[in-house]
Amino acid sequence: MAQQITLDRAVRAACLLNNATNDGDGSGKASLNRVKDEITAEGDFRRQGNRISRRFGYGRGQIPVIPNRYRVIGLIGCGWNRRQRIVLRLTGLDQVVAIESVLGKTDAGWILDPEGLGKKFGYTHLVDFYRATDPEFSGRATSPAVIDEQTGKVVTNEYQTLTLDWETVWKPYHKQDAPDLYPDFLRPQIDLLNQQLFDDINNGTYKIIFSPRQDVAQVALDVFEARLSEINQRLENRRYLFGPYLTDSDVRLFQTLAAYEVTYRPRVVKRVGHDVRHLWDYPHLWSYARQLFQTPGFIDDEELRALGFLPFDDGSYAYSFGYTTTTDTTEDNGPADRQAYYERWNEPADRSALTGSWQYSGPGTGGMDALWSFGNI
DSSP states (O other), X not given: OOOBOOOGGGGTGGGTSTTOBOOTXXXXXXXXXXXXXXXXXXXXXXXXXXXXXXXXXXXXXXBOOOTTSEEEEEOTTXXXXXXHHHHHHHHTGGGTSEEEEOOOEETTEEBOOTTSTHHHHTOOBXXXXXXXXXXXXXXXXXXXEEEETTTTEEXXXXXXXXXXXXXXXXXXXXXXXXXXXXXXXXXXXXXXXXXXXXXXXXXXXXXXXXXXXXXXXXXXXXXXXXXXXXXXXXXXXXXXXXXXXXXXXXXXXXXXXXXXXXXXXXXXXHHHTSOOOOGXXXXXXXXXXXXXXXXXXXXXXXXXXXXXXXXXXXXXXXXXTTTEEESXXXXXXXXXXXXXXXXXXXXXXXXXXXXXXXXXXXXXXXSOGXXXXXXXX
């Protein structure tokens, strides 16, 4: 069985380690400074590409599929990392691929668990694995990274296609009755929808928060809320985004929905300077989000604390990007009554009577999927 490091301190270490930094008051000023090289001249946030974009597979130049060889290291509150954790749990690959959490951040980047894989190689920060892979590496060492436990090198940090690899070429190691999250007949449409989910929702929150221009942030918010409205309508008669089929797209949407009220919304409000809609203002989307939240595999105890649903032992709650904690649970730091917030997510959300067609005429599956080959193996 693969080792999974589950440490309560992992999501609050930035408040405990003397040399760690966090997001302060949640205003985003510290984060803006870190991503200044990713801001265009027009004030748009353009996320840096992934430096190590190899794919798992059985062909020349691909990463060999070997159980108990690799470890996914990332921030628990990071959506790109959580989508990997969810897929690993849903497929049962968490039994053959190790999962480790970073412990906050210093100026040198993400802090490694001193008892984790870094100890074997004498590494203290995630960037050390990147530099072992490429001595000329520069830029942000991003979460998540998949590490070869034998060499201490990063084999890939391409979070966009990584879940597709877990769902396909790693299938021989899936647990019995694991869901097929990337079925053949839906792949082109899943790819197209995933791109729109990334642009407008997953990365859409960052386009709002990180833009130094008020008008650009407002446009990004308009797009974000328009996409949520469209998905809300889509889910009126569909159990999942593709009707009866739970897919990779549902995982990607959930990564943002689960974090929105605590991690993103307070910072969005501060950035645009006015109130914005809550998840529960989209009734079908809200029911869908609760359904996934209550589905085994979509969230674990670490993530419940990293996303501010449950308190730590000292009574503090996580907010901002999941490694900052507070005992001041006011609207500035997410829902003021966290217990009531958690209870809302556990309200009944039985959508099993909804099947609906997997076909959809709106954005994401409007007939252009034949032009896409993003997820081809």
